[in-house]
Amino acid sequence: xxxxxxxxxxCELIDPSDITxxxxxxxxxxxxxxxxxxxxxxIEEVKASGLMxxxxxxxxxxxxxxxxRKAPGDEKFxxxxxxxxxxxxFKDRYILEHDPFTLTEAIAIAAYAIGAKQAYIYLRAExxxxxxxxxxxxxxAKEKGFLEHLDIHIREGAGAYICGEESALMDSIEGKRGExxxxxxxxxxxxxxxxxxxxxxxxxxMNIPPIILDGARWFSEMGTEKSKGTKVFSVSGDVExxxxxxxxxxxxxxxVVMDIAGAKNxxxxxxxxxxxxxIPYAMIDTPLSYETVLGSGGVxxxxxxxxxxxxxxxxxxxxxxxxxxxxxPCREGTEVMVGILGRLAQGEGVQEDIGVLEELSNVMMxxxxxxxxxxxxxxxxxxxxxxxxxxxxxxxxxxxxRSLRGIx
Amino acid sequence: MDAIKEQTSGRGRENLLALLEAExxxxxxxxxxxxxxxxxxxxxxxxxxxxxATFYSFLSTKRLGRNVIRICKSxxxxxxxxxxIIETVERELGITTGETTSDGRFSFELTNCIGACDKAxxxxxxxxxxxxxxxxxxSQILKLYK
Numbered sequence: 001x002x003x004x005x006x007x008x009x010x011c012e013l014i015d016p017s018d019i020t021x022x023x024x025x026x027x028x029x030x031x032x033x034x035x036x037x038x039x040x041x042x043i044e045e046v047k048a049s050g051l052m053x054x055x056x057x058x059x060x061x062x063x064x065x066x067x068x069r070k071a072p073g074d075e076k077f078x079x080x081x082x083x084x085x086x087x088x089x090f091k092d093r094y095i096l097e098h099d100p101f102t103l104t105e106a107i108a109i110a111a112y113a114i115g116a117k118q119a120y121i122y123l124r125a126e127x128x129x130x131x132x133x134x135x136x137x138x139x140x141a142k143e144k145g146f147l148e149h150l151d152i153h154i155r156e157g158a159g160a161y162i163c164g165e166e167s168a169l170m171d172s173i174e175g176k177r178g179e180x181x182x183x184x185x186x187x188x189x190x191x192x193x194x195x196x197x198x199x200x201x202x203x204x205x206m207n208i209p210p211i212i213l214d215g216a217r218w219f220s221e222m223g224t225e226k227s228k229g230t231k232v233f234s235v236s237g238d239v240e241x242x243x244x245x246x247x248x249x250x251x252x253x254x255x256v257v258m259d260i261a262g263a264k265n266x267x268x269x270x271x272x273x274x275x276x277x278x279i280p281y282a283m284i285d286t287p288l289s290y291e292t293v294l295g296s297g298g299v300x301x302x303x304x305x306x307x308x309x310x311x312x313x314x315x316x317x318x319x320x321x322x323x324x325x326x327x328x329p330c331r332e333g334t335e336v337m338v339g340i341l342g343r344l345a346q347g348e349g350v351q352e353d354i355g356v357l358e359e360l361s362n363v364m365m366x367x368x369x370x371x372x373x374x375x376x377x378x379x380x381x382x383x384x385x386x387x388x389x390x391x392x393x394x395x396x397x398x399x400x401x402r403s404l405r406g407i408x
Numbered sequence: 409m410d411a412i413k414e415q416t417s418g419r420g421r422e423n424l425l426a427l428l429e430a431e432x433x434x435x436x437x438x439x440x441x442x443x444x445x446x447x448x449x450x451x452x453x454x455x456x457x458x459x460x461a462t463f464y465s466f467l468s469t470k471r472l473g474r475n476v477i478r479i480c481k482s483x484x485x486x487x488x489x490x491x492x493i494i495e496t497v498e499r500e501l502g503i504t505t506g507e508t509t510s511d512g513r514f515s516f517e518l519t520n521c522i523g524a525c526d527k528a529x530x531x532x533x534x535x536x537x538x539x540x541x542x543x544x545x546x547s548q549i550l551k552l553y554k
Contacts, residue, residue, distance in 0.1 A: 159465030175421035236525035
């Protein structure tokens with residue numbers, strides 16, 4: 001399947017600094033149409049489209065909006081999550097760089113639907129260079145009269161992966177350390193400052209204008225039974241053409257990685273960043289969808305020269321550093337895993353290590369407070385499943401070499 | 409301190425993070441005195457402000473140089489030999505990770521994914537992204553920062 005541009009429809013075809021180039025391509029027509037509908041009708045359309053969150057969690061977007069719409073209270077918030085910190089993910093950067101106007105339009109539609117008069121864009125500190133692009137887009141949209149009854153504020157992060165997690169993100173906006181919250185209550189009931197709040201990823205929002213303009217039926221005809229529309233992937237690692245590619249949901253991993261990005265001699269692919277699932281080459285025909293593997297759409301390709309254990313160790317090092325530290329299973333679990341994986345990678349592993357990794361994985365997945373700790377063991381378990389021999393051979397070798405040196 | 413009070417009014421501490429970021433940009437670090445003053449003006453415990461200052465990687469309680477180099481050490485850059493950038497910067501500046509040059513011109517840190525994996529290996533200098541790096545390119549880039 002070739003590339004299919006829905007989310008990226010305007011990218012590189014408009015001038016991101018000039019709103020008139022966007023208006024020429026039907027910009028803000030969806031907002032105009034949405035405002036002629038009732039908020040409930042807008043929500044129904046989004047529900048009918050089957051759009052699910054593109055940030056990694058995959059919650060049905062319209063259902064979430066409906067919860068916030070129905071939640072009691074006059075003050076509600078919409079937050080656009082532009083804290084793209086997932087390792088190997090840069091699609092939102094590309095979107096913000098090339099089409100800040102569709103995002104602005106989408107925020108206005110979403111705010112109208114849920115009944116929010118205040119919206120926030122939470123931009124990661126590493127993307128500070130995009131701040132002016134965003135401010136300019138918001139100013140121009142305001143000048144053209146598209147943002148009446150809505151204030152959109154930009155909040156900048158200060159370097160913390162966990163702030164991409166929605167509850168930590170809200171704490172960060174409130175001026176606190178970005179730590180995950182206990183849930184329930186969920187944000188549509190009690191979010192920012194305890195008010196009903198919707199947090200949507202940049203890419204999720206980008207789907208809204210085309211859904212409103214072309215209809216839920218058109219949108220839901222794309223993709224698989226449960227995964228509707230397209231997905232934008234960030235492809236990097238051992239490929240000829242790293243970059244941002246949008247394909248229909250259900251496209252095969254092989255098409256994205258090999259046909260489009262030009263990977264050769266693939267050993268494995270990690271889909272969804274540091275906590276993403278690992279797919280061995282033998283399964284390269286796996287379709288990309290919520291039913292199989294997707295995450296935030298970060299695709300990191302490893303060729304045959306790569307050491308599986310070393311790569312998993314580095315991912316875990318990242319997660320241990322970025323764990324917010326609030327709950328013990330994640331804070332301690334990731335640290336212990338770094339210790340074990342580091343030992344294995346350096347040839348100092350022992351037989352018991354594999355069993356400990358598996359046991360610890362279960363504890364973390366079951367009892368961590370948020371997605372970070374719950375998903376941290378995924379690459380460990382996946383590689384133990386598909387590359388178990390790599391682990392066992394390394395341990396056997398290590399034990400043998402130590403015995404030669406007279407060490408147990 | 410009145411300015412601090414004004415900026416943090418309304419939703420209480422909503423602007424606290426932005427305030428710390430501004431001070432970081434202006435002074436190159438968050439001093440103990442500054443942290444204590446902010447806490448006092450907001451009538452929140454010092455530990456709350458210190459907690460923020462040490463939680464976010466772009467804030468520092470140690471004085472940083474005029475230019476901060478942050479080299480990405482995450483997996484996509486690692487696959488494209490980010491170790492080479494680290495070694496080149498170390499050689500060019502004569503300092504290692506976490507250090508600042510004696511003239512205060514550069515500080516050098518490692519950071520997690522900066523979202524420039526399509527241009528790996530990559531680094532940030534202050535707010536600028538530099539990608540597709542090679543040793544020669546790094547020497548040229550460093551000259552741009554005074």
